[in-house]
Amino acid sequence: MHELEIVKPQAVALVDCNNFYVSCERVFQPKLERYPVVVLSNNDGCIVARSNEVKRLGVPMGAPYYQYKRLIEENNVKVFSSNYELYGDMSHRVMTVLHRLVPELEIYSIDEAFLSLAGINGIDKHAWHIKNTVKQWTGIPVSIGIGATKTLAKAASEIAKKSSGVCNVFQASEARLTQTLQKLPVKDVWGVGRKNAVKLTNKGIQTANDLKNKPDEWIRENLTVMGLRTVWELRGISCLSVEETYPPKKAVASTRSFGKAVERLEDLEEAIASYTIRAAEKIRSQHMVASAIQVFIRTNRFKPSSQYNAMTLAFEEPTNYTPNLIQKAHVGLNRIYKKNLKYHKAGIILLGLRPDTEIQLGLFDTDEDRMRRQQLMTMMDGVNRKHGKRILSFAACGVQQPWQMKRQKRSPRYTTKWQELVVAKA
Numbered sequence: 001m002h003e004l005e006i007v008k009p010q011a012v013a014l015v016d017c018n019n020f021y022v023s024c025e026r027v028f029q030p031k032l033e034r035y036p037v038v039v040l041s042n043n044d045g046c047i048v049a050r051s052n053e054v055k056r057l058g059v060p061m062g063a064p065y066y067q068y069k070r071l072i073e074e075n076n077v078k079v080f081s082s083n084y085e086l087y088g089d090m091s092h093r094v095m096t097v098l099h100r101l102v103p104e105l106e107i108y109s110i111d112e113a114f115l116s117l118a119g120i121n122g123i124d125k126h127a128w129h130i131k132n133t134v135k136q137w138t139g140i141p142v143s144i145g146i147g148a149t150k151t152l153a154k155a156a157s158e159i160a161k162k163s164s165g166v167c168n169v170f171q172a173s174e175a176r177l178t179q180t181l182q183k184l185p186v187k188d189v190w191g192v193g194r195k196n197a198v199k200l201t202n203k204g205i206q207t208a209n210d211l212k213n214k215p216d217e218w219i220r221e222n223l224t225v226m227g228l229r230t231v232w233e234l235r236g237i238s239c240l241s242v243e244e245t246y247p248p249k250k251a252v253a254s255t256r257s258f259g260k261a262v263e264r265l266e267d268l269e270e271a272i273a274s275y276t277i278r279a280a281e282k283i284r285s286q287h288m289v290a291s292a293i294q295v296f297i298r299t300n301r302f303k304p305s306s307q308y309n310a311m312t313l314a315f316e317e318p319t320n321y322t323p324n325l326i327q328k329a330h331v332g333l334n335r336i337y338k339k340n341l342k343y344h345k346a347g348i349i350l351l352g353l354r355p356d357t358e359i360q361l362g363l364f365d366t367d368e369d370r371m372r373r374q375q376l377m378t379m380m381d382g383v384n385r386k387h388g389k390r391i392l393s394f395a396a397c398g399v400q401q402p403w404q405m406k407r408q409k410r411s412p413r414y415t416t417k418w419q420e421l422v423v424a425k426a
Contacts, residue, residue, distance in 0.1 A: 009148040009170070009171070009236065009238070010116065010117070010148070011117035011118065011120070011123050011148065011170045012114060012115070012116060012117065012146070012148070012149060012150055012152075012170075012242060013102075013114070013115040013117055013127060013144055013145065013146045013153055014113070014114055014115075014144070014146075014150070014156070014157045015112065015113050015115060015130065015134070015142050015143075015144050016143050016144075016157045016161070017091075017111035017141070018141045018142060018143055018161065019049055019050065019051055020090075020091075020111035020140070021039040021048065021082065021083075021087055022037045022038075022039060022049050022051045023139075023141060024087050024140070025037060025039065025078075025083075026139075027090070027138070027139035027140065028411070028414045028422060034053070035053065035078060036051055036053035036054045036057065036075055036076070036077040037051040037077065037078045037079075038050050038059070038065075038072065038077055038078075038079055039080045039081075039082055040065055040079065040080065041082060042082065042256065043258075044407070044408060045065060046062050046064055046065060047059060047060075047061065047065055048061070054072075054077060057077075059071065059072070079409050080410065080411055081408060081409040081410040081411075082407065083407075083410050083411050083413060085389065085413040085415075085416045085417070086411065086413050086414060087110065088110070089415045089416050090138065090415070091110045091111060093137075093138045093140075094111075094138050094142075095107055097133060098115065098134070101126075101130050101133060102115045102116065102120075103116060103118070103119070104118070104242050105242070106242045106243045114150055114153065115242070117146065123146060123168060123170060124166065127144045127146060127168065128166055131143075131144055141165075143157050143160040143161045143166070143167075144157065144160055144165065144166045144167075145157030145158070145169075146166075146167070146168040146169065147168075147169045147170050147236075148170055148171070148236045148238065149234075149236060149237065149238045149240065150190070150238075150240045150242070151189070151190050151191065151230055151233030151234055152169055152177075152233060152234065152236065154189075155180070155181060155188075155189065155190070155208055156168065156180065158184055158188050159184065177236075178209055181207060181209035181234065182207050182208075182209045184207060184208040184209075185206065185207060185208075186200050186205050186206060186207055186208060186210065186211050187201070188208075189208045189230065189234070190230070191226070191227075191229075191230040191233075192227075192230065196227065199222065200222075203222075208234060211234065212231060212234040214231065216228060219231050250351070250352070250353055251350060251351050251352075252283055252349070252353065253279070253347060253348070253349040253350075254276070254278045254282075254347060254348055255296075255345065255346070255347025255348075256271070256275065256345070256346070256347065257344060258343070258344055258346070258404075259402075259403065259404050260402070261300075261344055262342070262343045262344075262403045263340070263342055265333075265334070265337050267402060268333060268337060268343060268346060269330055269333060269396070270396065270398035270401060270403065271346050271397075271401075272295060272326075273326045273330070273394060273396035273398075274397035274401070275346070275347055275348050276293075276322065276325050276326050276329045277326070277393065277394060277397060279325075279348060279349075280325050280377075281381060281384075283320050283350055283353060284381060285381070286353075287356050287357075288320065288353045288356060289319055289320045289353070289354060289355075290315065290318060290350035290352060290353055291314060291315060291318045291352025291353070292313060292315060293312070293325060293328050293329055293348055293350055293351065294311065294312040294313075294348065295310065295311055295312075295313075295329050295336065295346075295347075295348050296308065296311075296336075296347055297333070297336060297345070297346045298343065298346070299341055299342060299343055299344055300342070300344045307338070307341060309337075309338070310336065311332040311336050313328050313331060314352075315328065318352070318354060320356060320377070321373045321377060322377065322380075322394065323394070325350070326394065330396075387418070388417050388418065389416070
């Protein structure tokens, strides 16, 4: 009779950048430290990032800016439009540092990453080393939660934000783990979701510890099998490993709300071309091609007469060649466009993605034609990566671009635009 193999739990950490958008602004404007700061969403509509000082004022996440504008002005809160170029580059810097400090890493979002700490001695000491190194090398403060599972690491990171900055519940005693999970509201448990959080609260489940102690049968009945996996993870049973590679995406979308309502077809064509260019760059960076493209336009969704129109068109051969993508996108746009309507949002979705090695030549296509197109796109992507986005672009996306979203309070793009580099005066 063979003995059962006992799998030793491995430590997993979640590194979470504190108030990430706000922290990015503070890196290049240190005078903002300890001053209240908010960052707004597309078109300066909602509050998507708040410093701790603003949280203490009672300003909720996602709140419409205009509703709290008076409170913000009365408290001298510094307001910024979203600076996506800056935030994306700072995220890349943080993740690069983390790659140098751990053997395995999974980038979960722009400001979060799961780390495998397997084989590392002195986990607490190493976690503090990670925290201090990221701060020193990038200027971004982080919180680190450590547990035997991803869900426990996520829960620990929520506690870490409100304490010293590092919370380790890996191999913690049952009493300490219970104490930690009692501090975490059930709505903040990773994987629960907004609707389930309301359902659980109505059933008297207030904390992560309450959820952890519910019987499996009850969990399966009320939260399905996915919810059961979350509960097992809270109990220290790993169901989600740290993934260094990801399955290829089946689709890539590029959409934006306009800075002001758009009526003219020409303006919509410019916007659609711009979004298509952005999506094409994404799939080329992943060595993918698209089999079809969907185009959509939408009027104000908050009005009773709101209209949403979309069309999907297939390519004769899958492609990532931007001119072909723009041409097909404009064909779809012209078919769904209606005069005398004020459009508030538009976008495209590249569908049926597959590796670019799987392209079959068309009847009148040649290897020489394909090579020429590939070299052109490679050259454009390389120049734009090195010298800044849209250094080389297509005339189809226009010059003035009156449809661009509002970003009137955007800070300089310190790290991605030569003209906006930080100036040091001696």
